[in-house]
Amino acid sequence: MLEIPNLDIFIQLLINGILFGTMYGIAAIGLSLIFGTMRIMFLAQGSMIILFAYVSYWFFELLGLDPYISLFLIVLIGLGFGAGIYHGLFKGAAAQEDKNISLLIAVGLMFLVENLMTVFWTADPRTISTGYTSLVFRPMGIGIPFNRLMGFIIALFATTGVLLFLKKTYIGIAVRAAAEDMEAVTLLGINPHRVNSVVFAIGTGLAGIAGVELATIYPFDPFFGFIFVLKAMIALAIGGIGNVFGALLGGIILGLLESLSSFFIGGGWSDAVSYGVFLLILMFRPEGLMVRSVKKA
């Protein structure tokens, strides 16, 4: 069943994979940052993305707000919401030696958000359909859907923003330091709760971006979040944890993998291939596929 596609189709597959993969990538950046200081996988990240997809859907349906305008609002809401989640739910557990408590809170939050979304918006798939939803650029005959291109550009901006924040601001440097050694960070007078709430804010802000992107290009329902966070974890496994750009690249590689495998092997196979790759990486390169050496603080 392996057929040789013509070049146009092949390029189309690559472009779609890259553009869709950036969404996994920015979700993975959030996971990576939160893991850095909290030492847990924030499993509710996917449900947050879907939640923000619904929020942008509501902004569009109820207020007529274009998703690329409500994006700014949603990122702000996401930043505040993330800090709120930390202070409300994780603050007490974060100080505990046993990280399973924080992990269980994340799982509980995921189910809570999933079920609340089902109550508010039902389980029917939704999508935002604007005047430019079917707009496709065709430079040199290669079709580039406008919304996917926008998503890609926004993701690049967001990644650059996060990188600059971690490099240039005082609290950003503290976040990187805390990922290495939280105790040493507090010995310099830095409040660990502040560092943790900052990573939650950024992680949830990025979830807002991914949510808006998703709402503009793909039908979603409340239970899509769990699959999404799994994909983000695969992106992390490929890109290596603790590396912002690696996470984005991991997402893009995963997007390519899915796009190519669904064409060459068959639509139903793309998820199986992703999870298969995930397991293989965890078995043979648990530190991440693109990490050159294990860095130990």
Add this chain to the structure above:
Amino acid sequence: MLEIQGLNVFYGDIQAVWDVSLHVDEGSIVALVGANGAGKSTLLRAISGITSAKEGEILFSGKSLKKLPPQDIVKMGISHVPEGRRLFSNLTVYENLKLGAYIPRSRRSVTQSIERAYDLFPVLKNRMNQKAGALSGGEQQMLAIARAMMSRPMILMLDEPSLGLSPMLVKTMFELIMNLNRQKVTILLVEQNIHQALKIADQAYVLENGKIAMTGKGKELLSDPEVQKAYIGTRWSKS
């Protein structure tokens, strides 16, 4: 300046510090010496708030530190260079130093503080853009001390600053500690290098199994026959 009264500290179920009382005078060098596992590091960790004390009191200029989290204790003017240096190895030398001045009071003068650190340790200036993990052991120890000094502390607590250094660097390290002390920084020093530590200490405490076994002026303890026998080795065995 720093007053510890009847302190009991536990590590899980094991008691590491037993009824320890000591005081550190302003401007002095106080050494805590003793064998491995005597409870020296635990005592420092209790003062800086990483480990909480079960009973007893820790007073700094009359105020209790016992219920404060580590970040607030730093703000009061106590800086702790922990065992094993605990540098951020993926951050540059410059970033490590910069973080040392995180607290609001010292952040205002971060540029001068970094210049001062480079004056004190010129080698750090040459390596400012290298990752801390790429430094040699001696350079890492210098960076750890320089980082702790960035918050402009009144008391500097040093946990085994000479550990893993060559004999020549050990000498430099102790000269440096005396030099910092001359700049009005009170020093609380934990050391296994008992001979060197007692030589520079105004006051010293010998810890054994979490209890204070002996105390006195550094030079007095140095010539004390019991200390000689237990920790330093007899004179004739050296020659």
